[in-house]
Amino acid sequence: MPSPSAINRFYNSSNLIPCVFPLFRVVFLLLSLSSAASSTHISGGPQDDLFPEILRDEAVARLYELGKVSDGDGFLERTFLSPASIRAGNLIRTWMEDAGLTTWVDGLGNVHGRVEPPHASNKALLIGSHLDTVVDAGMFDGALGIICAISALKVLNMTGRSTNLQHPVEVIAFSDEEGVRFQSTFLGSAAIAGVLPNSTLHVSDKSGLTVQNVLKHNSIDTSEENLSQIKYDPDSVLGYIEVHIEQGPVLESVGVPLAVVKGIAGQTRLKVRVRGSQGHAGTVPMSMRRDPMTAAAELIVLLESLCKRPHDFISSDGQCNAFSLDSLVCTVGQIDTWPSASNVIPGQVSFTIDIRSMDDMGREAIIYELSNQMHRICDGRLVSCFLERKHDADAVSCDGGLNSQLKSAAYAALKRMTGEDIGDVPVLMSGAGHDAMAMSRLTKVGMLFVRCRGGISHSPEEYVLEDDVWTAGLAIQAFLDTNL
Structure with missing residues (x-):
């Protein structure tokens, strides 16, 4: 089996004959499945395959489908509670329900999907990322983490392993992280963390509409009096993890699809x-x-x-x-x-x-x-x-315990994909802001980065390899299987 760096060089070669790529993927998949068949499941349970039809094919198809949901004509743009944002949220909610999650929308437009196993603790693991985009965006920023989490939970539900979880798991598609419309980032996650000021409801966009106006237009009646009801009780949360594209070139340069994030710049x-x-x-x-x-x-x-x-x-x-x-x-x-x-x-x-x-x-x-x-x-x-x-x-340091668990999950996913020891999983800093910054005010946080081509983000050129999407889904599945 080729090493990750060899696979990386193969994918990025500019001299490939188009018909060779599908053949390589077939061979790669067969070898990966063969490797998986000869090993036990990472949690020590029954033998299992790599679920490419869900964790790769379906996940990638959904990323492309979501990437077409836009307020812009010929480019991707979804701002806080815009018409396209509402359509995207409805689509995400449909996929959550398809995965067996119970869904709802909260008072700031965040879309939630939750698995509540029988006899589970009341402390829930939260997994999240954002649905909004910058103007002329790429389709992987934010959406990748949400869709990979939904796919991983779908696999656990299909195989019956979700009933063995010791904690509820909740996926949250945050309504605003980029802050394009109201120039105030993390509206969705800050509300859940309980750090969104009441005055934010009265901030106006360029058209003069306030956050509260936009919420009411979408039949969400949120006022200063009930804004605090969106906040989660810290005692009800086990922790928060986020999977996100790197938005930088390091992973591609070292030829590894995943990295653990040790902190986020202020x-x-x-x-x-x-x-x-x-x-x-x-x-x-x-x-x-x-x-x-x-x-x-x-x-x-x-x-x-x-x-x-x-x-x-x-x-x-x-x-x-x-x-x-x-x-x-x-x-x-x-x-x-x-x-x-x-x-x-x-x-x-x-x-x-x-x-x-x-x-x-x-x-x-x-x-x-x-x-x-x-x-x-x-x-x-x-x-x-x-x-x-x-x-x-403020700058945020990710939790050491969560990072250790995420690093083990990433290692297990990479080993299952390649069939060989890939060495140490990289540990990187993030110069970009993420919802994990707001969520760190509520609970401990951990993050995984996924390789993106050229390190390009906030651009239509943003791109993630299909097999890297697959690997990210496997890592989330590994984390849930092993730690919950």
């Missing part, structure tokens, strides 16, 4: 508004302008310098050694101008800032320095600046 989202004096592009002399556009440009370049060379800016107080800023990244992702005409000096320019680091104190130091430098620049250009914090999430 994140702050800011919105900067720069106001100046609106005027005619042809009649206002350069020396008399109060141009918010040029001020915003200088601020953006400042941010880049600050994040590329942080110690040049924050070392003068002697505290720089207290910070670890190797993981620091800063991004300006959106710029808006008013009135946005080619022959008008704008009156206002707004832009977003995304700052991430594993060091929360270092991230705060960067924001403090940015604020000081920003006001100095704006004062010098005779414009006014306003800095608004839209989102904050």
